[in-house]
Amino acid sequence: MKEISIIAVGGTIDKVYFDAKSEYEVGPPNIAKVLSELNLSISYGVTSLMRKDSLDLTAEDRTLIAKTVANDPCDRILITHGTDTMVETAKALMAIAEKTIVLTGALEPALFKTSDAVFNIGCALGAVQSLGAGIYIAMNGKVFAADKVWKNLDSNRFETRE
Amino acid sequence: MKEISIIAVGGTIDKVYFDAKSEYEVGPPNIAKVLSELNLSISYGVTSLMRKDSLDLTAEDRTLIAKTVANDPCDRILITHGTDTMVETAKALMAIAEKTIVLTGALEPALFKTSDAVFNIGCALGAVQSLGAGIYIAMNGKVFAADKVWKNLDSNRFETRE
């Protein structure tokens, strides 16, 4: 069985740009592309569950994410997600007791030269292999417990909230 | 006190190129540059202890690395290191019982477009925050216990060795 199951639900990390319309849309999971270009020694699978801006995620979407995670045969789950409601989704997964779940995403689309996507994916992957059961967020170089983190919109980063 | 202490000893990750001579040399720690360009929520310090190809590291160098790690007031240590003898240095740190130590590096210099450096640094940073005391290597997307890993020269990656 694969060591890590990756579930993508959308967000800035997956945003693509269509010149014709000069607008962004959420595309296929960039984590699949990033990982495929590396020569990895872990086994993983990527599921594209939905392609949504995180501000558009509904309670039904979160129920579906939780159900998908709970039913996944893998004990280590990495979720790529939009940043604006990542904390909310993390809290919606709290009832899942026996898995290690790490959420990550990006503040800039992965196709930007200066994107934090590759670094964040690395950080989340390091964390999800190393932690015991629980729900975590890996952003801005830090691994947070899901109930002790918020996105500070002014500094545009995730920070600890006791 | 800072959360993570980073010690750089050289290796491919820090290689720079001088056009005049068409040769590589080991430059200052690239991890400092990579982390400074991200908007991090962790505190860290970077020490440039030596600038060596890992094939040139001596027993004295390893003694110095071990002493430096042991004397560091920080409990979480990330070491950037050349890949060819990373496993050997990891084993030389085994006597240090109460710290979480993660070694990483890169198979391509950090200044290459296709380098694994940023991903590896992310992975090591995620791991060093998440693991209990012990010596680990974070390479090729996997976090290995230091006594269960080797560098497979044919596949050019770190793999598990039981």
Add this chain to the structure above:
Amino acid sequence: MKEISIIAVGGTIDKVYFDAKSEYEVGPPNIAKVLSELNLSISYGVTSLMRKDSLDLTAEDRTLIAKTVANDPCDRILITHGTDTMVETAKALMAIAEKTIVLTGALEPALFKTSDAVFNIGCALGAVQSLGAGIYIAMNGKVFAADKVWKNLDSNRFETRE
């Protein structure tokens, strides 16, 4: 006096992304940033005349661009411009007889990893130094006379039109 005068009027090449709103806006001239990072042997100046999607450019805007070019003391003018109406602006400059004018831009924002911006800027710079008086467009690796080019929306590139 400087050898080349660069005038930026906006377009995809200068698009920046604001995470908060998940929208693009036209930012400051990226050509200034690109050229400043190279070690050039030519002298040039950059004027940010306007910051517009080229679909939003009006007849008044084109009159202003033509006046600015005509009054510029420099005989070699490079204009960065949105791609959708680049040909229209080029034609509006036809009355200017004694200058070498090259328009360029990008099909992807300069801050994208896969952007054509740096290549196009190089191509336009090579052309503007080498051509006699006239109006030209440098896009997709080709230098076109302004009256023999169109943007093919299906192939998303500039092509010759006799």
Add this chain to the structure above:
Amino acid sequence: MKEISIIAVGGTIDKVYFDAKSEYEVGPPNIAKVLSELNLSISYGVTSLMRKDSLDLTAEDRTLIAKTVANDPCDRILITHGTDTMVETAKALMAIAEKTIVLTGALEPALFKTSDAVFNIGCALGAVQSLGAGIYIAMNGKVFAADKVWKNLDSNRFETRE
């Protein structure tokens, strides 16, 4: 017939790095890779004539380059070349009277994040389409006549020499 014939003879632009030996070697022509990733509107062909550091080029090599250029059915020739003796090779082509020949290269290997290769290739391509017959060097954003340029080793760039 193709519009532009490209001949690669090696140099820094084509340097690749082999981790095993921590040494550079001159690889296949990077200009072919760079151009293939763009959506070009010109037709071209790439010939890999030799793979040499330009300091290693001999009089025989220059005779071969000149013969190859002279015999090429195409009137517009772009040559990628090492920078240290680019001027010498350009002078060795002076006897070819009826072609437009532009030499370019890079001060940093094309696979570096900060390489000037893509910009230089763009600049040379813009110049080779725009100039009349003659021998030119396109480096550091400037198109030089071959008898009025030198590589200033102190500033690490090509400059005008009257």
